[in-house]
Amino acid sequence: xxxxxxxxxxxxxxxxxxxxxxxxxxxxxxxxxxxxxxxxxxxxxxxxxxxxxxxxxxxxxxxxxxxxxxxxxxxxxxxxxxxxxxxxxxxxxxxxxxxxxxxxxxxxxxxxxxxxxxxxxxxxxx
Amino acid sequence: xxxxxxxxxxxxxxxxxxxxxxxxxxxxxxxxxxxxxxxxxxxxxxxxxxxxxxxxxxxxxxxxxxxxxxxxxxxxxxxxxxxxxxxxxxxxxxxxxxxxxxxxxxxxxxxxxxxxxxxxxxxxxxxxxxxxxxxxxxxxxxxxxxxxxxxxxxxxxxxxxxxxxxxxxxxxxxxxxxxxxxxxxxxxxxxxxxxxxxxxxxxxxxxxxxxxxxxxxxxxxxxxxxxxxxxxxxxxxxxxxxxxxxxxxxxxxxxxxxxxxxxxxxxxxxxxxxxxxxxxxxxxxxxxxxxxxxxxxxxxxxxxxxxxxxxxxxxxxxxxxxxxxxxxxxxxxxxxxxxxxxxxxxxxxxxxxxxxxxxxxxxxxxxxxxxxxxxxxxxxxxxxxxxxxxxxxxxxxxxxxxxxxxxxxxxxxxxxxxxxxxxxxx
Numbered sequence: 001x002x003x004x005x006x007x008x009x010x011x012x013x014x015x016x017x018x019x020x021x022x023x024x025x026x027x028x029x030x031x032x033x034x035x036x037x038x039x040x041x042x043x044x045x046x047x048x049x050x051x052x053x054x055x056x057x058x059x060x061x062x063x064x065x066x067x068x069x070x071x072x073x074x075x076x077x078x079x080x081x082x083x084x085x086x087x088x089x090x091x092x093x094x095x096x097x098x099x100x101x102x103x104x105x106x107x108x109x110x111x112x113x114x115x116x117x118x119x120x121x122x123x124x125x126x
Numbered sequence: 127x128x129x130x131x132x133x134x135x136x137x138x139x140x141x142x143x144x145x146x147x148x149x150x151x152x153x154x155x156x157x158x159x160x161x162x163x164x165x166x167x168x169x170x171x172x173x174x175x176x177x178x179x180x181x182x183x184x185x186x187x188x189x190x191x192x193x194x195x196x197x198x199x200x201x202x203x204x205x206x207x208x209x210x211x212x213x214x215x216x217x218x219x220x221x222x223x224x225x226x227x228x229x230x231x232x233x234x235x236x237x238x239x240x241x242x243x244x245x246x247x248x249x250x251x252x253x254x255x256x257x258x259x260x261x262x263x264x265x266x267x268x269x270x271x272x273x274x275x276x277x278x279x280x281x282x283x284x285x286x287x288x289x290x291x292x293x294x295x296x297x298x299x300x301x302x303x304x305x306x307x308x309x310x311x312x313x314x315x316x317x318x319x320x321x322x323x324x325x326x327x328x329x330x331x332x333x334x335x336x337x338x339x340x341x342x343x344x345x346x347x348x349x350x351x352x353x354x355x356x357x358x359x360x361x362x363x364x365x366x367x368x369x370x371x372x373x374x375x376x377x378x379x380x381x382x383x384x385x386x387x388x389x390x391x392x393x394x395x396x397x398x399x400x401x402x403x404x405x406x407x408x409x410x411x412x413x414x415x416x417x418x419x420x421x422x423x424x425x426x427x428x429x430x431x432x433x434x435x436x437x438x439x440x441x442x443x444x445x446x447x448x449x450x451x452x453x454x455x456x457x458x459x460x461x462x463x464x465x466x467x468x469x470x471x472x473x474x475x476x477x478x479x480x481x482x483x484x485x486x487x488x489x490x491x492x493x494x495x496x497x498x499x500x501x502x503x504x505x506x507x508x509x510x511x512x513x514x515x516x517x518x519x520x521x522x523x524x525x526x527x528x529x530x531x532x533x534x535x536x537x538x539x540x541x542x543x544x545x546x547x548x549x550x551x552x
Binding site: 059060062104107111114115118121123 | 200202203206210253254257258
């Protein structure tokens, strides 16, 4: 409904200094409390990948990023098998939790929208 | 009859004259000719052929990167918008030049010059476009080239004849390590003033100058334009196993220095192409080679070297051997002396093929491209006049001097039965 990345108020909050001042500590707490970092995952690993556009974006990662992503998934499944979190020193640190996939998804989405726009363009010759 | 001939001569010289003016617009060479065609075309010719490449296959990949996304338009935007205007965008590369061409209806020149120049000045060379669009095309072009024995024979012949520079393959290797970054740095050094010529057909020189000044005026003068060393001819022999295609033998000779009119006339003399359909013509080769074999004369002039040769193809190795022997004998006969009548015939044939090449855009650019890039006037008159000077002595001297260097010999197909160079009388 809202595209691969879902609906977000973040750009609006980021644009206002007061609002982002209020929300930042809460957001940092929430991200940690969500628990994915404790299993060695980054936020972009949780993006719904069963979509053509996200698959295309994953294809655009560098080989290194792709291998790292696969490794994080394996490690997380192992944690799931053991019913255990990773040892604390192996948790993903907040500064490591970067949106490595988001720029690619945004780009693919933009391309698809442009293709749609060209497909349905009406031509006026003046 | 006479009147008709006179008018042809006049129109040829008019065309040659209007193309002969190469103006220097802010460091860019610019030439335009308007013969009243219903469509116009603009070609950006860059010294970025394979002989200048920094890494194997970069020039080929750059050609396929043409018209991909720029800050102004995305790749799909470029294609769809050109389709709306009814234009055709194409890119091609040779050993010396990269040509980016837009063909369009008269009146749309502002848009298409902008498409071409925005690629030249600000293409993005993104990694994902390289992986998703460029690499598959590069690979399939390489595969197509290697599966055609004639193309492969010429590729191998170039590498034996010239080794580096002109000897570099036209197509990227199947397994290569080219990255989008390599292409970007090659392009940014090649797309600079003094390395670029703009050639327009069906467009007024003043209009084109104005458009190019506006869009390319700010392009940098690169001090690090890709360089190449002067060509040197080596020669040699090689045999390659191949299946499925016709048995192929290429007998080549190379010369260095500016291409000579004598070799063009010699190629026309040996050419088996007849003027009339279903006839063998009067060529010294075509009448005597066995059925099922073909001999083509190959004349490839470059700015500082020429590869001249005979491409022999046939379904059986024995037939190729016989046809090859006849072809070599014809060349040796030519070096021993050619009859005056044959020389006249060859010169007329060569003149016609040079003149008729200028009817098409591709021919025009391949004939005049390097002259326009070097800033000297490009005129058909000069090319025809140098062919007119060819006489019996000069032609047989050119043919006999070919044999002084080691010939380039390539055999592709059934290497067990294809002949060796000495078996053909070389």
